[in-house]
Amino acid sequence: MTPKVAFVTPRYGPDVMGGAETAARQLAEHLVAGLGWQVEVYTTSAIDHITWEDVLPEGDSTLNGVTVHRFRSASGRVPEFYELDGRLRVAPAQATPAEARRWLECNGPVTPTLVEALSAGPADVVAFYPYLYYPTVAGMEAVRVPRVLHPAAHDEPALYLPVFGPTYEAADAICYHTAAERRLVQRVHPVAATPQIVLGLGVGDVAPGGRRGSELLGIGDRPYVVSVGRVDEHKGSVMLARFFALYKQRHPGPLALALVGPVAAQIPSHEDVVVTGVVSEADKWDLVRDARVAVSPSALESFSLVVLEAWEQSVPVMVNATCDPTREHCERSGGGLWFGSFRQFEAALERLDSDPLLRRRLGQRGHDYVAHYYQWPALIGRYARFVTQVAAGDQKPAMPTTGRVSGCPPMEP
Amino acid sequence: MDEADRAYLRRVRAEIDEEVRRRRASGDLPPQLETELEELFLKHAPLGSTRQELHEVLRRVDAAAFIDPVVPVESNRAGGALVKKGVRTLNFWYLRFITHQVSRFATAVSRSLHILDQQLSELAAKVEVLEVPPSVVVEATGLSQPDAWWVEVLQRRLEGTRRRVLHAACADGWLVGALVSSGLDAYGVDPRPDRVAEHELGDLDLRDEPVLDHLRAVQPGALGAVVFSGLMEGTTTGERRRLLDAAVTALAPDGLLVVHSLAPAAWGDEAPPEADIAGTRPYRQGTWPTLLEGLGLEETTTTAGPDGRDYLVAGRRAPDPVGMR
Numbered sequence: 001m002t003p004k005v006a007f008v009t010p011r012y013g014p015d016v017m018g019g020a021e022t023a024a025r026q027l028a029e030h031l032v033a034g035l036g037w038q039v040e041v042y043t044t045s046a047i048d049h050i051t052w053e054d055v056l057p058e059g060d061s062t063l064n065g066v067t068v069h070r071f072r073s074a075s076g077r078v079p080e081f082y083e084l085d086g087r088l089r090v091a092p093a094q095a096t097p098a099e100a101r102r103w104l105e106c107n108g109p110v111t112p113t114l115v116e117a118l119s120a121g122p123a124d125v126v127a128f129y130p131y132l133y134y135p136t137v138a139g140m141e142a143v144r145v146p147r148v149l150h151p152a153a154h155d156e157p158a159l160y161l162p163v164f165g166p167t168y169e170a171a172d173a174i175c176y177h178t179a180a181e182r183r184l185v186q187r188v189h190p191v192a193a194t195p196q197i198v199l200g201l202g203v204g205d206v207a208p209g210g211r212r213g214s215e216l217l218g219i220g221d222r223p224y225v226v227s228v229g230r231v232d233e234h235k236g237s238v239m240l241a242r243f244f245a246l247y248k249q250r251h252p253g254p255l256a257l258a259l260v261g262p263v264a265a266q267i268p269s270h271e272d273v274v275v276t277g278v279v280s281e282a283d284k285w286d287l288v289r290d291a292r293v294a295v296s297p298s299a300l301e302s303f304s305l306v307v308l309e310a311w312e313q314s315v316p317v318m319v320n321a322t323c324d325p326t327r328e329h330c331e332r333s334g335g336g337l338w339f340g341s342f343r344q345f346e347a348a349l350e351r352l353d354s355d356p357l358l359r360r361r362l363g364q365r366g367h368d369y370v371a372h373y374y375q376w377p378a379l380i381g382r383y384a385r386f387v388t389q390v391a392a393g394d395q396k397p398a399m400p401t402t403g404r405v406s407g408c409p410p411m412e413p
Numbered sequence: 414m415d416e417a418d419r420a421y422l423r424r425v426r427a428e429i430d431e432e433v434r435r436r437r438a439s440g441d442l443p444p445q446l447e448t449e450l451e452e453l454f455l456k457h458a459p460l461g462s463t464r465q466e467l468h469e470v471l472r473r474v475d476a477a478a479f480i481d482p483v484v485p486v487e488s489n490r491a492g493g494a495l496v497k498k499g500v501r502t503l504n505f506w507y508l509r510f511i512t513h514q515v516s517r518f519a520t521a522v523s524r525s526l527h528i529l530d531q532q533l534s535e536l537a538a539k540v541e542v543l544e545v546p547p548s549v550v551v552e553a554t555g556l557s558q559p560d561a562w563w564v565e566v567l568q569r570r571l572e573g574t575r576r577r578v579l580h581a582a583c584a585d586g587w588l589v590g591a592l593v594s595s596g597l598d599a600y601g602v603d604p605r606p607d608r609v610a611e612h613e614l615g616d617l618d619l620r621d622e623p624v625l626d627h628l629r630a631v632q633p634g635a636l637g638a639v640v641f642s643g644l645m646e647g648t649t650t651g652e653r654r655r656l657l658d659a660a661v662t663a664l665a666p667d668g669l670l671v672v673h674s675l676a677p678a679a680w681g682d683e684a685p686p687e688a689d690i691a692g693t694r695p696y697r698q699g700t701w702p703t704l705l706e707g708l709g710l711e712e713t714t715t716t717a718g719p720d721g722r723d724y725l726v727a728g729r730r731a732p733d734p735v736g737m738r
Binding site for chain 2: 154155156169179182183186187190191192193195196197198233234236238239242243246298299300320322323332333334337340341342343344346347348350351358361365368369373378382385386389393
C-alpha cells in the first residue's frame with residue numbers, strides 16, 4: 001500500500017520563485033503524476049519570502065493533482081529580524097536557544113494553524129522542505145508520523161543557530177540535493193547515522209519555443225552568455241554583471257550577457273548586458289540552448305536546477321567556485337569550469353568563448369551526467385521507495401512540545 | 414567521465430590557472446580595482462568555504478591592510494565636492510592619525526599571518542617527507558561476498574540488534590544487502606568513490622564518504638553495531654586507532670564493534686601494492702582482545718577463518734550503569 005504523503009513548505013505554487021519550494025512542488029507533482037500517489041501540501045498564502053504577506057486565498061485547492069492546504073500566517077518577517085539577524089550572524093553557533101528561537105519567529109512565517117492541521121491530518125509520512133522556517137521546526141515537533149527532512153541547506157549563518165539542531169536530530173530520514181549538502185550538514189549536525197538519500201531533482205521535458213535565443217534578446221546574431229534565475233545581489237547577479245562589463249572592456253567583441261529571471265536587484269545599464277525579466281518556459285529553453293555558456297554566479301545554492309537545464313541542452317557552464325554543490329556537479333560531470341575571482345572568470349570565459357571544442361566536450365559531459373543521474377522517472381522511483389521505507393519504519397519518538405528540546409525552549413504557537 | 418576526459422579537463426584548468434598567474438604578475442589591473450572586484454566576489458561567499466586557499470586569503474588581507482585616509486569627494490550635487498573637500502581638509506590630520514594606527518595594526522596582523530603561513534608551509538614540507546599515504550581498502554578474494562564464512566557468524570552476533578548497523582567499507586553494498594535481508598536496519602560507507610558511486614542509486618543506504626569523517630558526524634551512542642571489513646589491514650596505526658575510537662563513541666550501550674581482517678600470514682598475497690607502499694600490515698588475531706578491552710569493550714570474541722587467512726573479532730560496549738540510561 002502506498003503511503004499518504006504530506007509536504008510542508010512555506011510557499012507553494014507556480015508563481016513562487018525559490019529553489020526549495022520549486023523542488024517540493026516538483027516532487028509532489030511527480031509522485032502524483034508518475035505513481036498515482038495521494039499527496040497533500042501544507043503551506044501559507046504567501047508568495048514573497050521577505051514579507052510573507054498573505055496573497056493567495058487560504059483554504060483547500062488542487063494544483064496539478066496535488067491537494068494544497070493554505071493557511072494565513074500569524075506573523076511574517078518583523079522589523080526586529082534585521083537587527084537580530086545582523087547580531088546573530090557574526091557567531092550564530094553562540095546564540096542562546098531563546099535568541100535563536102526568536103530569530104526563527106521574527107523571520108516568519110509563524111503558522112500555528114498550519115501545524116495544528118498537519119498534526120491532525122491523515123498523512124502516513126511528512127516531508128519538510130526546507131529546514132529554515134517555522135513550519136518545518138514547529139511541524140517536526142508536532143507530528144507523530146515519520147518525518148523526512150529536505151534541508152536544502154547552504155553554508156549560511158542560520159544553519160548554525162541552535163534552534164535547528166533538534167530539528168535535524170529529530171528527522172527520521174533526510175533527503176539531500178547533493179553530497180556536498182550532506183557534507184555541510186554533517187559538519188554542523190551529528191546526523192550521519194540517520195537514514196538518508198542523495199536525490200537531487202530531475203530536469204523537466206525540454207519544451208523550446210523554436211525561436212533563436214539572440215532574436216529573443218534583440219541582439220541580432222551576437223553570441224551570448226546566459227544566467228538564469230532570480231536577478232538578485234545575493235545570487236551573484238550584480239557581481240556577474242560587473243565582472244562581465246569589465247571583461248568586455250578588456251576583451252572587446254560581440255559577446256553579450258543575458259540575465260534571465262525576475263529582477264530583485266539594480267543592474268547598471270550596459271550595452272552588452274540584457275536583463276529580460278521573467279520569461280516563458282519556452283523562451284527560457286530557447287535562450288539557454290543558444291547560449292555559448294550558462295553561468296551560475298551564486299555562492300549559495302543547494303542544488304541549482306538551472307545548471308542541469310543547461311547541460312540537458314549540452315551547454316557548458318561556469319559556476320562560483322565557493323559554491324560546493326554546483327562545483328561538485330562540475331567536478332563529477334566534467335561539464336563546466338568554476339571561478340573564484342574576476343581573474344579566473346576572465347580567463348575561463350575567454351577560453352570557453354574562443355574554444356568551440358572545449359565547449360562541445362563540456363556540454364556533452366554535462367549532458368551525459370544529467371541523463372545518468374537526473375531523469376524524473378528514475379528519481380521519483382527512488383524517492384518513492386525511500387519514502388515507503390521511512391513510512392514503514394519505526395520513527396523516532398515525537399519531540400516533546402511542552403518540555404525543552406536539547407536546551408531549546410519549545411515553540412510558542 | 415572517463416580518464417581521458419579527466420586528464421583533458423585537468424590540463425584546461427591548469428592552463429587557465431597559469432593564465433591567471435601570468436596576468437596577475439603583469440599587474441594589468443590597478444590594485445584598487447582588483448581589491449574592489451575581490452570584495453564583490455567575496456561579499457556573498459560562504460564564510461567557511463573550504464575552497465579558498467590560504468595564500469589567496471592572505472593576498473586579500475594584504476590588499477585590505479592599508480586604510481586610505483584620503484576620502485573620495487565626488488558628489489552628484491552642485492558644490493558637494495567642494496564642501497566634501499573642505500570637510501576632508503579640516504579633518505585630515507585627525508583621520509590620518511586614526512587610519513595610520515589602524516593600518517599599522519592590520520599590517521602587523523597580516524605579517525603574523527604570513528609568518529604562520531610560512532611555518533605551516535615548512536611543516537607541510539616536513540610532513541610530506543614522512544609520506545602518510547591514504548588508507549587502503551582490501552577486498553580479498555572470496556571474503557567480500559554474502560556467502561563468506563564470517564557473514565553467518567556476524568549475523569548470529571547481530572541478532573536482536575535494534576539500532577542501525579554500519580558497514581565500512583561497504584563497496585557495492587553486498588553485506589548491507591545481506592543484513593537488511595535478515596531484518597536489520599543496516600547502511601554502508603565507503604571511501605572509494607568509484608566503488609560505491611553507482612550503487613548509491615540503488616535502494617540501499619550506501620554512501621561515498623571517508624569513514625572517519627562519517628563516524629565523527631554520528632550522534633554519540635546512535636549505532637547498534639559497527640562492522641569494519643577490509644579497512645583495518647591497510648590503515649596506518651594512527652588512523653586505525655582513530656577509527657576504533659570514533660566507532661566506540663558512535664556505539665550505543667550494548668552496541669557491537671566487529672572487525673573482519675586478513676591475518677598477517679595472508680597479507681603478502683592479498684595486499685594491494687599500495688599496502689606495501691604504506692608499510693602497513695594487519696594485526697595478529699591475538700592482539701585484538703587486548704586492544705578492544707583497552708577501548709572499554711566487553712565480551713570480546715575472536716574467530717579464525719577455516720584456512721587461517723582471516724579472522725573475525727568482536728567486542729560489546731558495556732551497558733550504561735543503572736540509572737544512567
